Amino acid sequence: MKIVGVGCGEGMLTEEGERVLAKAKVIYGSGRSIDLVRAFIPAEAEVFEITDYKALRTLPDDAVVLSTGDPLMAGLGYLPGEIISGISSMQAAFARLHAPWTNVAVVNAHGKNHQDAVYRVVHDIAAGHSVFLIADPDFSVEELARSLPESVTIAVCEDLGYPYERIAEGTAKNPPKVLSKLFCIVAGYNEQ
Amino acid sequence: MKIVGVGCGEGMLTEEGERVLAKAKVIYGSGRSIDLVRAFIPAEAEVFEITDYKALRTLPDDAVVLSTGDPLMAGLGYLPGEIISGISSMQAAFARLHAPWTNVAVVNAHGKNHQDAVYRVVHDIAAGHSVFLIADPDFSVEELARSLPESVTIAVCEDLGYPYERIAEGTAKNPPKVLSKLFCIVAGYNEQ
Incomplete structure (x- = not known):
């Protein structure tokens, strides 16, 4: 799993975050986080709005989880997987x-x-x-x-x-x- | 002046940082910060490696200054101008x-x-x-x-x-x- 910090507003996704999204097949995020990076989500990727945060721990290895701000600042960085830092509030x-x-x-x-x-x-x-x-x-x-x-x-x-x-x-x-x-x-x- | 945080390593420039660089005519930075974003510097931009940090305060309004990491974390964020946050160490x-x-x-x-x-x-x-x-x-x-x-x-x-x-x-x-x-x-x- 990769946990991508999308930043706390428009235009804050990093180059590394863009690269991860470009290759993503399955993406999970809040409505807000999906909105912030919509332009970088490949047309063929499956995108899911998170409804059950507990179920995130059992996602497949190739899943990408979006976290607003920086995942390790009150975000989803507690999930197992690689952290891509983002601009925090x-x-x-x-x-x-x-x-x-x-x-x-x-x-x-x-x-x-x-x-x-x-x-x-x-x-x-x-x-x-x-x-x-x-x-x-x-x-x-x-x-x-x-x-x-x-x-x-x-x-x-x-x-x-x-x-x-x-x-x-x-x-x-x-x-x-x-x-x-x-x-x-x-x-x-x-x-x- | 705009002070752009380029992050502390490869691939950390944000979309907003990319946009600022794409329009930049005059760019100042350390050798390291210039190296990190070289791919995003327009061919026609003038790029200067900083030799005199004191002189940065008197740069023209349209100058872009690169700061490794986040400009406000032990960086060049003390300069007057808009801060574009970057991923810090x-x-x-x-x-x-x-x-x-x-x-x-x-x-x-x-x-x-x-x-x-x-x-x-x-x-x-x-x-x-x-x-x-x-x-x-x-x-x-x-x-x-x-x-x-x-x-x-x-x-x-x-x-x-x-x-x-x-x-x-x-x-x-x-x-x-x-x-x-x-x-x-x-x-x-x-x-x-």
Whole structure:
């Protein structure tokens, strides 16, 4: 099996990803991931939208599985097989902010205890990291902001990779509002 | 100016990166970055190997600058202009290890105080992160290993993206040897 990261938006498939798709006979992916690489799928390939994620482990050896972003960043990289890296939403977020991620710490708050995630962010920023937080719709930016020193930068990156993506920047004192259910947070970054 | 991440090895240029290069008239890059994307450089484009990194800030608006890996990960992303993300050595390292980076913390030890970097790694691993460390030739894996609990996984990833790349895995108790000057370290990862 090959697990191909298709990136978090249009135009992010790598040359290696293209080569794997060009030879693929059986392709599995979410509707979103299939849409992103449709132009590179051979006419004769069989394409299946994934309905049962548990069944993916038993796919044949020559199957190609698409994963949005990078398969190893909250993606399908837990499946056995070769990983083809893709551009993750983390990279897109830092690119929009024009901020380096040479010192980033990633905190996954999606479906996790949010208080614990806030604690981790506070801790990582105190240790000198910038933080990329994978949020879920219920995560409160205000609560995070209240736990951080006032001057710490906070950006909300919504619907990254979609035509209607939105970046809102602020600080812990004046945190940005969240307007979408699909968002991530960058905190403690330094624009260049 | 556009700063294009060309990835850390062959075949990692994205579709968007290809599109930018296809229209480029003036391209600047290191010898390595130019080699990686030579097939995508138009015959009529002027290509310059960078000799004076300071002069890059004053390049014309239509110049394209190549950056190996991702421009915002220890790359040329500090230059003004649009960033096109690329696959970084961090992603390649985790892909080779088949380990998720959903909880990674990046520590940059390149040209920095190594004792301080070791302290940061110990701290980040205790906080639940896996760590990607950007090393320089003098960084001691043995010294890092002595500071970590014995069971912590340590991998040395050498010459990532080159045909002769090498991955050596161990633990803090039995750390892998370093055989190259170009390497990075992943610690506290969990293979899947």
